[in-house]
Amino acid sequence: MPHSQVGIFALGEASQAHFELDVLSDEHAKRLVEALVELERPHSTVSGVNLVVGFRPSLWARLAPSGHAVQAHDFNREIAGAGGYAMPATQHDAWLWFTGPSYDVIFDEARDAIKTLRGLASVAREVSGWAYRHSRDLTGFEDGTANPSLLEAPEVTCIPDGEPGAGSCIVLLQQWRHNMEAFDELDEAAQERVIGRTKMESQELEEADMPADSHVARTELHDESGAELPIFRRSVPYGNVGGHGLMFVGFAREQKRLDRMLLNMAGAGGPRDALTYFSTPLSGSYYVVPSTEALLALSSNQRQV
Ligand code: HEM
Numbered sequence: 001m002p003h004s005q006v007g008i009f010a011l012g013e014a015s016q017a018h019f020e021l022d023v024l025s026d027e028h029a030k031r032l033v034e035a036l037v038e039l040e041r042p043h044s045t046v047s048g049v050n051l052v053v054g055f056r057p058s059l060w061a062r063l064a065p066s067g068h069a070v071q072a073h074d075f076n077r078e079i080a081g082a083g084g085y086a087m088p089a090t091q092h093d094a095w096l097w098f099t100g101p102s103y104d105v106i107f108d109e110a111r112d113a114i115k116t117l118r119g120l121a122s123v124a125r126e127v128s129g130w131a132y133r134h135s136r137d138l139t140g141f142e143d144g145t146a147n148p149s150l151l152e153a154p155e156v157t158c159i160p161d162g163e164p165g166a167g168s169c170i171v172l173l174q175q176w177r178h179n180m181e182a183f184d185e186l187d188e189a190a191q192e193r194v195i196g197r198t199k200m201e202s203q204e205l206e207e208a209d210m211p212a213d214s215h216v217a218r219t220e221l222h223d224e225s226g227a228e229l230p231i232f233r234r235s236v237p238y239g240n241v242g243g244h245g246l247m248f249v250g251f252a253r254e255q256k257r258l259d260r261m262l263l264n265m266a267g268a269g270g271p272r273d274a275l276t277y278f279s280t281p282l283s284g285s286y287y288v289v290p291s292t293e294a295l296l297a298l299s300s301n302q303r304q305v
Contacts, residue, residue, distance in 0.1 A: 002167025002291040004158045005040075007050030008234070008251060009150055013099035016129040016236045017106050018173065018247055019114065020092040020285060021121040023059075029093070032120045033063050036094060037295045039113050049100040049109045053295075054171055054287025056093045068294035070165035072255045075172075075286045081266025085276070087174070090283040092124045095173060097249070103128065125283060127175055129236030129247050137246055138237045139183055139278075141195050142202040146216075148230050157232045157251040158291070167291025169251050172258040175238075175283040177245040183278040194274040213271035218264040221257055229257050245279060255286065 023029050036053045055063075057072035064070070079087040096113060098106045106128070114123060137143040148156045159165045183191065188199055196216025197204050204210075210217055221229040231252040238247050252258050262284075265273035 001161055002158075002293045004154060004167050004169055004291055005052045005289055005295075006292075007052040007097070007099060008157060008169070008232070008289065009153055010050045010099055011150065011234075013050065013101060014131045015100055015103045015106050016247070017098045017103075017110050018125070018127045018129070018249075019096040019110065019123055020125040020173070020283075021094040021096065021117065022124045023093045023121050024119070028120045029059060030063055032094060032117070033059070034298060035117055035120055036096070037298045039096075039116065040295060049098055049105050051109070051113075052095075052097040052099075052289060054095040054097075054289040056091060057170075057286055057288050059093055060288040060290065063298075064165075064288075064290070065294055065297035068165055068168065068290060068297065070159065070168050070170070070288045070290075072170050072286060072288055075284045079262045079266050079268075079284070081263070081268050082272050083267070085266055085272060087262060087266055087281045087284055090125075091285045094121065095171070095285070095287045103130070125175070127238050127247050129238040132237040136237075137235070138178055138180065138239075138244055139191065139195070141191075141197065141199055143235055143246070144233055145197065145202040146204075146220075146230070147233055153232045155253075156230050157253060159253050165288075165291075165294075167293060169253055169289050170255045170258065171287050171289050172248065172250045172252075172262075173283070173285045173287065174248040174281050175245065176248060176279045176281050177239075177243060178279045180244070194278065211274065213274045215265075215273050215275040218270070218273040219261045221260055221264075229254075231257055231261070245282075251289070258286070 023032050075089045075091045078089045100106045157169045193211050196214030231250045234249040236247050
């Protein structure tokens with residue numbers, strides 16, 4: 001049975017760093033993929049730092065080993081919503097995600113990794129994040145309450161056994177910048193109507209009190225039979241007093257769930273998510289996060305397990 005990269009599920013880490021990379025030229029693409037695979041080995045085992053790697057879907061489609069291709073599209077077009085509102089498309093070639101107990105160890109590991117990749121890729125975006133009041137967003141609301149438990153998360157996150165790309169998954173990475181001054185002007189009840197949950201206890205609002213434009217109402221998805229279509233979120237606050245927000249990190253086994261949530265938030269076919277009046281997306285990329293078997297199949301350093 002194929003396995004997903006374990007760092008996806010390493011909850012409780014206090015510190016994170018995200019790097020989005022652009023390959024220097026097309027000839028370097030294969031070597032970049034191989035170099036990232038080799039990075040996974042030492043970094044994920046000896047330093048106490050988890051490393052997860054992902055690739056631009058169209059790049060992975062070209063370079064995936066046989067049987068590990070994944071049906072997914074790049075984030076190449078902005079998400080257009082109501083009244084001219086749009087979320088930007090800023091797709092890059094690869095994603096490196098470090099999580100660990102503190103930023104010092106992440107800094108050392110990330111610096112080494114970026115040095116190793118010099119000559120193959122440039123850093124297009126770097127965002128370091130930190131846990132805020134355990135697992136709250138900077139708005140003060142708990143983030144991740146509706147996530148599936150760790151027992152269910154792999155099923156929600158990974159392409160199931162028997163399907164092409166089994167064990168791999170798709171991640172949406174989106175940097176949001178908050179307008180905290182505007183959000184702070186709302187009283188607590190109004191903030192709760194924006195999110196769709198209570199602030200302190202993170203209780204979902206009763207159906208009768210749930211505004212149609214609340215964040216929960218716009219992102220909770222169901223299939224035709226009424227069953228929920230969840231994703232697994234590992235978002236993290238980032239920034240400093242002068243500029244801050246949320247690095248949204250959402251994993252799914254089906255990209256269409258993520259596409260649908262973005263369209264709903266943007267106000268396509270319904271009200272625009274109230275949260276989008278208080279936070280602005282600065283970026284948007286999708287990456288295929290290959291299974292460990294797919295990464296091992298690309299490794300020049302193969303070893304029997
Ligand atoms: C400014 C950016 C965002 C902030 C501050 C934010 C914050 C939150 C908060 C506080 C909750 C309620 C607690 C919880 O269940 O975690 C929530 C729920 C959720 N968010 Fe977000 N979120 C953001 C962006 C996104 C994006 C871009 C997506 C998907 C594309 C998304 C998908 C979801 C989902 C699926 C839920 C659970 C809904 C349910 O109850 O089933 N969020 N978010």
